[in-house]
Each structure stands twice: as structure tokens, then as C-alpha cells.
Amino acid sequence: xRVWLVIFMCLIIVTPAHAFTFGDGSGEKTRTILDxxxxxVDVPDGALDWKMFGRTEEEKVKTTTEDGYDxxxxxxxxxxxxxxxxGMDVTIKGYIFPLEGTDKQKxxxxxxxxLSCPYQYHVGPALVIEVHAEDHPVKFDYDPVTLTxxxxxxxxxxxxxxxxxxxxxxxx
Numbered sequence: 206x207r208v209w210l211v212i213f214m215c216l217i218i219v220t221p222a223h224a225f226t227f228g229d230g231s232g233e234k235t236r237t238i239l240d241x242x243x244x245x246v247d248v249p250d251g252a253l254d255w256k257m258f259g260r261t262e263e264e265k266v267k268t269t270t271e272d273g274y275d276x277x278x279x280x281x282x283x284x285x286x287x288x289x290x291x292g293m294d295v296t297i298k299g300y301i302f303p304l305e306g307t308d309k310q311k312x313x314x315x316x317x318x319x320l321s322c323p324y325q326y327h328v329g330p331a332l333v334i335e336v337h338a339e340d341h342p343v344k345f346d347y348d349p350v351t352l353t354x355x356x357x358x359x360x361x362x363x364x365x366x367x368x369x370x371x372x373x374x375x376x377x
Contacts, residue, residue: 238328242317245300246349252296255317260284261331261368268363279330280361281368291358296377297334298351301343302326309342315371319347334369341375351377 239259248254262282270276302314314326315334321327336343336352343350354374359367 238332245319246298246317249296249298249351252298252351253290255297255299255332257284257286258334258369259331261287263329263331266363276363278363279366279368281331281359283358283360287358290356293356294353295356295371296351296353297371298349299334300347300349301345302333303345307342307345309344310336311339311342312337313343313345315352319349330366330368333367334371335365335367336371336374338374340373343374343376353377 239256242255242259246255261284264280264282266276266278266280268276297315299315299317300319301310302316302320303310304313305311313336315336316326316328316332318328318332326333336354338352338354343352352371352374354371357370357372359370362368
């Protein structure tokens with residue numbers, strides 16, 4: 206009986222250790238969020254690729270407000286290829302994340318993935334553009350839309366952690 210008890214105890218101890226060992230896996234490359242963009246939106250001729258936006262690094266900032274409250278936000282570290290586009294007219298295709306309760310949107314968020322939650326766009330700030338379309342409101346659609354406008358790089362936005370704005374935007 207003791208022999209069986211010892212064997213049973215050894216199995217209990219050894220089995221979980223084996224469960225945590227790593228194998229070679231399937232051999233496939235691990236995909237990042239940037240690899241999934243092409244599954245949702247293509248890059249029209251002459252348009253920017255979302256992967257360029259995704260290469261912007263995110264720097265975490267911890268500071269204190271004038272009132273003495275702790276403040277944490279994200280600040281971008283732009284790549285030279287992105288810096289060269291600051292103030293330029295650009296075209297990009299993506300999905301609307303509405304901020305207004307109307308069919309035609311004047312101010313909205315824009316990204317490479319469709320909506321999955323009505324309250325939060327589930328990607329980091331490097332993949333979100335704040336769009337200003339006051340003169341040419343854009344009709345909300347669940348399908349991707351192509352926009353043109355003047356790209357503004359936002360180097361520091363403690364209030365919303367916005368990295369980019371598309372000014373004078375309109376649907377192409």
C-alpha cells in the first residue's frame with residue numbers, strides 16, 4: 206500500500222511540473238497587432254499604411270497637476286518617417302469610432318480595426334487618430350472609409366494622450 210501511495214504522490218508532484226515545460230510550438234511566427242491590420246483594412250493607392258503609425262513608440266509620463274493630483278498619460282516618440290508627414294495632406298483608410306450621437310460625425314476617432322465596444326477603442330494611442338471634420342462631416346458607417354486631411358502630430362497631450370489629429374478631414 207505504501208508503494209502505491211509513494212507512486213501516487215510522485216505523479217501528483219511531477220505532472221504539474223511537466224505541464225509548465227515549453228516545447229517548440231507550431232513553428233509559426235508570433236503575430237503582433239500590426240500583423241492583423243491587413244486582415245481588416247487595405248491600403249489604397251497613395252494612402253498611408255497603419256503600420257507606419259503603429260511604429261510610434263509610447264512613453265509613459267508620470268507627473269503632478271498644478272492642483273497636486275497625480276497624472277499619468279502617454280506621450281509619443283515619433284519615428285523620422287512619421288515626423289516628415291507632420292502638416293502634410295494625407296489619405297488613410299480605417300474605421301470610425303463615433304463620439305457624437307449623430308449620423309454625420311464632425312469629431313471622431315479613427316483606427317484600423319472595427320468597433321468592438323461602444324465605450325472604448327481597444328488599441329493603444331499609436332493606432333488612433335482624432336479626426337476633425339467640421340466643414341465636411343463624415344457619415345458614420347460600420348465599414349471602413351477613406352479620409353483625406355492634414356496630419357498633425359501631437360507631441361504632448363496630457364488630457365487625452367492623443368498622438369495624431371487629422372484636420373480639415375473629408376471622405377474621399
